[in-house]
Amino acid sequence: MKRLPRRTRHEAAAIAALAGYVDAVGFLSLGGFFVSFMSGNSTRLAAGLAGAAHDALVASALIATFVAGVTAGFLVARRSARPAIVVAVVAALLAVAALLGSGREPWAAAFVATFAMGAVNAAFAREGGLPVGLTYMTGTLVKLGQSIAEALSGGDRGAWWPYAWHWAALVMGATLGALAHGWAGVAALWGASLAAALIAAALWPRRVER
Numbered sequence: 607m608k609r610l611p612r613r614t615r616h617e618a619a620a621i622a623a624l625a626g627y628v629d630a631v632g633f634l635s636l637g638g639f640f641v642s643f644m645s646g647n648s649t650r651l652a653a654g655l656a657g658a659a660h661d662a663l664v665a666s667a668l669i670a671t672f673v674a675g676v677t678a679g680f681l682v683a684r685r686s687a688r689p690a691i692v693v694a695v696v697a698a699l700l701a702v703a704a705l706l707g708s709g710r711e712p713w714a715a716a717f718v719a720t721f722a723m724g725a726v727n728a729a730f731a732r733e734g735g736l737p738v739g740l741t742y743m744t745g746t747l748v749k750l751g752q753s754i755a756e757a758l759s760g761g762d763r764g765a766w767w768p769y770a771w772h773w774a775a776l777v778m779g780a781t782l783g784a785l786a787h788g789w790a791g792v793a794a795l796w797g798a799s800l801a802a803a804l805i806a807a808a809l810w811p812r813r814v815e816r
Contacts, residue, residue: 644669650665
């Protein structure tokens with residue numbers, strides 16, 4: 607990640623913040639299930655298989671929806687010349703999720719949001735992908751710890767910062783999502799849709815060579 611241009615790192619952080627926001631809204635709305643963090647849902651699936659069949663069913667459905675979103679996102683990315691197209695599609699999906707949430711359909715909203723969070727992982731796909739997660743942070747935190755160890759061993763003292771910033775962006779986004787959920791419930795996804803539209807606008811000038 608440290609080799610990426612600064613602008614790309616900030617764009618990735620913006621998407622991570624968006625994912626954190628949406629995940630917090632989904633987590634609070636669904637009572638402990640995730641719409642972005644599939645490792646958490648995988649654990650819920652495993653725990654459910656040990657004695658809570660309903661939880662296992664919900665978790666597996668969310669995981670399948672996320673994977674379908676990733677697949678759709680990469681298909682869109684392969685057919686478009688601008689990375690912004692993927693994020694624009696995500697903005698539209700989040701608007702649908704917000705509309706469903708405003709209509710008191712939290713589960714339908716959550717599944718549409720989950721599909722959107724899968725799709726957003728393809729935002730930089732035409733550029734070979736990013737060596738850092740956009741909707742998950744485990745790999746980023748591993749890289750953070752590795753970079754800190756290298757710094758303490760006499761290596762690059764600033765290599766850890768991009769990873770710390772990326773993680774912090776997701777946490778800040780999740781904090782805003784939790785606050786927004788407290789004010790507006792699932793309808794807080796309107797804010798996520800607007801944020802995704804702004805990110806898409808910022809990405810629009812960038813084209814990808816075919």
